[in-house]
Amino acid sequence: MAIDFTLAPEHEEIRARVRAFIRETVIPAVEEFEGEREAPREEYLRTIFGLRRTARAEGLWLPHMPKEWGGMGLGHVELAMVQAEAAKTRLGPWILNCAAPDEGNMHTLLHWGTDEQRERYLRPLTEGVATSCFAMTEPEVAGSDPTLIRTRAVRDGDEWVIDGHKWFISNARRATFAILIARTEDDVPEGARGATTAFLVDLPQEGWNDVREVETMHGSTGHSEIVISGLRVPDGQILGGRGNGHRLGQYRLGPARLAHCMRWISQAEHALDMMVDRALNRYSHGSLLAEKQGVQWMIADSAMELYQCKLMVLHAASKIDRGEDFRTEVSMAKHFVAGSLNRIVDRAIQVHGALGYSTDTPLAGMFQHARWARFADGADEIHQMRIAERTIEAYRSTGSTSSATGGLPL
Ligand SMILES: Cc1cc2nc3c(=O)[nH]c(=O)nc-3n(C[C@H](O)[C@H](O)[C@H](O)COP(=O)(O)OP(=O)(O)OC[C@H]3O[C@@H](n4cnc5c(N)ncnc54)[C@H](O)[C@@H]3O)c2cc1C
Structure with missing residues (x-):
């Protein structure tokens, strides 16, 4: 080994x-x-x-x-x-x-696109002259369960007519095309895959109405609400085959989740650097903050968590590279790194006191951005549900949970 x-x-x-x-x-x-x-x-x-x-x-x-x-x-x-x-x-x-979201869309087009679709959509993305969005989440139904999607595409000759409602579609206002997930099949029961299809939609286009950029706790930063009304898309614009919307979305999210973790680790490390720097320069009750046990615990907890984050991400990445099943490891990494990022930035703010709460340092902005990490691209509880399912299944089928904890030789 x-x-x-x-x-x-x-x-x-x-x-x-x-x-x-x-x-x-x-x-x-x-x-x-x-x-x-x-x-x-x-x-x-x-x-x-x-x-x-x-x-x-x-x-x-x-x-x-x-x-x-x-x-x-x-x-x-x-x-x-x-x-x-x-x-x-x-x-x-x-x-x-x-x-994101171009990075995940590039992976998706590379894997699922026809040669023609790749030339028309992937090529300009790679050359940096186009930009894209991925439209799946809807305000009316739980984004955590994409089998509930209501946006509907109905076949009309060689075209599909699409009506529906999406929101939190990142980058939509700048995008030159969207990968849009819509329901095309009626006979698929709730909870089962196969009801939805992905469509490539050129933007801007009649029937695709960007009604607002949703104001969030970190401002209005490019996540649009879209009302889709009579949008016409040729049949050749289906990406990845009819009924494959769910599979395509899941395929897209695997490496994209890990890429988020890679970027979050960087933010968490930046926060820890700032925490230590502040602790080395702030004096209170006869010593530096760095000499206080209460502050040292915050530093130590953050260092240990960051170390775990790095190991988890490197291991999950190595499983993807080796072509192994990486779903559990990516779920664990996504859950753990998102939580660690929130905890570490929060501790850094604590050590900075009022300065950390101000916008004079990047910490306040980092904290606002970090919050969505715990529910977007799979909420904490969804990952826990999947991790538990696979752990129980591993025990049922092998009599041991070992394969569900990274499959490591320990
Ligand atoms: C900054 C940002 C950018 C985004 N960008 C995009 C984008 O580009 N494209 C796009 O399509 N979407 C995007 N989203 C939406 C995101 O993917 C969804 O927020 C996410 O999938 C969760 O769906 P939801 O918000 O409908 O929450 P819900 O599904 O309603 O879940 C709310 C909460 O309920 C709990 N919950 C839900 N289901 C279960 C369960 N089975 N068991 C236990 N607890 C559960 C969890 O705590 C969860 O956080 C973005 C969101 C944000 C915040």
Whole structure:
């Protein structure tokens, strides 16, 4: 059994280049615009699109895609370190063209698209000239159970006519196309797969009405409510075959969830760095905060959790790379990393006191962003349900729960 956590020299070199690019080029360029109430928008856009061109020219582009699609051709383990380096700043993954939702949509198109669909939709995404959204969640039914989807597509000759209601569709206002999940089959019972189908929808288009960007606890940051009314989509725009909407959504979410974890680890580490830095510089009751046992416990708990996060993500990524069943490991990682991120950022705020609650540090914004991690892309309780199901099944079929705890030789 080979356990080796060192990176191959060529991957270490990539990590160093991504780190240098993010720290020395991206962060200083983006920071110039932070804190400005009246940010000069055109200049800002010119800067960030310029950073994307530089990333591409330097070969730091599409770390999650194969080389034949202009990507870096990395496995998921190597991708973990690139995503973690990129996410040191919020825009980092977007600049490397590996941000959600485009990143998950690229995987999906690569796996499920026809040659024609890939050329028409995937190619422009990889070249950074198109952007996309994924439209599944509906306000009227639980997003946790996509078999309940009500948005309906009815066949009319060579076309489908779609009516329905979606919300929290990230990036919809900027997207040049959507992957839209709609119900096409009536004879599939509730809870069973096979009732829905994925459609590729060019945007903007008549029948697709972006009625508002939903205001959230971290502002109005690009998650749209969409009313779909008489939207016409040709039959050839079905992605992945009729009745495969649920399977396609699940396929998309596996690696996409892990990619979220990779970025969350980066945010959690940033919060822990800030916690320790503050503890080393704040004096109270005769000593530094870093010398107080109560603060040390917060630091130690955070360090232990972050270590667990990293091991879980690396192990789940290695299972994906080896072509093994990774569902339980990705569920565990998603649940644990999302919770750790919330706990670690919360502790960092605690150690900063009023300063942590202010918007003078990034912590307040990080805390607001972290909160959705515990229910989006699979709520905590859904992952717990699946983990428990597989653990019980492992015991039933083998007399041991061992295979449900990572299948590790311990
Ligand atoms: C920032 C953000 C971006 C998003 N982007 C997108 C996007 O681009 N595209 C898209 O389609 N969706 C998107 N979503 C929606 C997201 O995927 C859903 O919020 C998620 O699937 C949960 O669905 P829901 O909100 O309807 O919650 P519900 O399904 O109503 O669940 C609410 C709560 O009920 C509990 N619960 C539900 N089912 C069970 C169960 N079986 N057992 C125990 N407890 C349960 C859980 O605590 C859960 O958190 C986004 C959401 C956010 C916040």
